[in-house]
Amino acid sequence: GNSVTQMEGPVTLSEEAFLTINCTYTATGYPSLFWYVQYPGEGLQLLLKATKADDKGSNKGFEATYRKETTSFHLEKGSVQVSDSAVYFCALNGISGSARQLTFGSGTQLTVLP
Amino acid sequence: NAGVTQTPKFQVLKTGQSMTLQCAQDMNHEYMSWYRQDPGMGLRLIHYSVGAGITDQGEVPNGYNVSRSTTEDFPLRLLSAAPSQTSVYFCASRDSYPSGNTIYFGEGSWLTVV
Numbered sequence: 001g002n003s004v005t006q007m008e009g010p011v012t013l014s015e016e017a018f019l020t021i022n023c024t025y026t027a028t029g030y031p032s033l034f035w036y037v038q039y040p041g042e043g044l045q046l047l048l049k050a051t052k053a054d055d056k057g058s059n060k061g062f063e064a065t066y067r068k069e070t071t072s073f074h075l076e077k078g079s080v081q082v083s084d085s086a087v088y089f090c091a092l093n094g095i096s097g098s099a100r101q102l103t104f105g106s107g108t109q110l111t112v113l114p
Numbered sequence: 115n116a117g118v119t120q121t122p123k124f125q126v127l128k129t130g131q132s133m134t135l136q137c138a139q140d141m142n143h144e145y146m147s148w149y150r151q152d153p154g155m156g157l158r159l160i161h162y163s164v165g166a167g168i169t170d171q172g173e174v175p176n177g178y179n180v181s182r183s184t185t186e187d188f189p190l191r192l193l194s195a196a197p198s199q200t201s202v203y204f205c206a207s208r209d210s211y212p213s214g215n216t217i218y219f220g221e222g223s224w225l226t227v228v
């Protein structure tokens with residue numbers, strides 16, 4: 001079945017530091033890949049997505065590139081802000097049956113200090 | 115812009131009680147699903163539906179029932195609540211293929227079973 005392995009947290013960074021959160025996946029075929037963000041006490045919001053190999057998703061300064069050869073979708077941001085403190089989830093959406101629903105990684109808690 | 119609406123937002127139940135978490139979407143989406151979020155485990159799929167009258171089990175279906183009598187509504191029923199069902203529940207919806215379509219989440223329902 002499908003699975004997503006995400007870098008364990010928590011991650012604590014100083015403001016303006018570089019962020020990488022690793023994500024690798026196992027899936028059949030060509031899934032779509034997503035990063036969701038959850039701010040404290042809120043639901044999940046789509047941060048970015050990529051639907052095919054070599055696609056780069058980007059939003060709010062965050063980027064991730066769909067690497068089929070390494071089955072990875074690492075999240076990066078060049079300069080984090082305090083407001084980026086949240087839990088980040090990597091997810092994939094498969095192509096058949098229940099795999100059409102999202103499979104999530106375990107989440108990475110990010111705290112950015114001023 | 116209602117999107118996906120979940121109620122209630124907070125609920126405390128006693129062991130053995132039953133209740134229904136409501137979910138409604140106004141985007142005419144075919145796909146709806148329920149996830150639970152537990153610390154360190156990401157989100158796990160409980161049940162999903164690919165259209166009115168069609169439901170299927172996800173990864174952790176035991177103790178939950180669903181039905182889909184209309185496109186808009188997808189309630190989740192806890193038949194006899196147990197402390198292990200203490201969790202945050204998210205309803206989600208999306209349009210059908212392609213798999214890259216954005217999945218929209220409700221704001222979550224925090225359930226405590228004592």
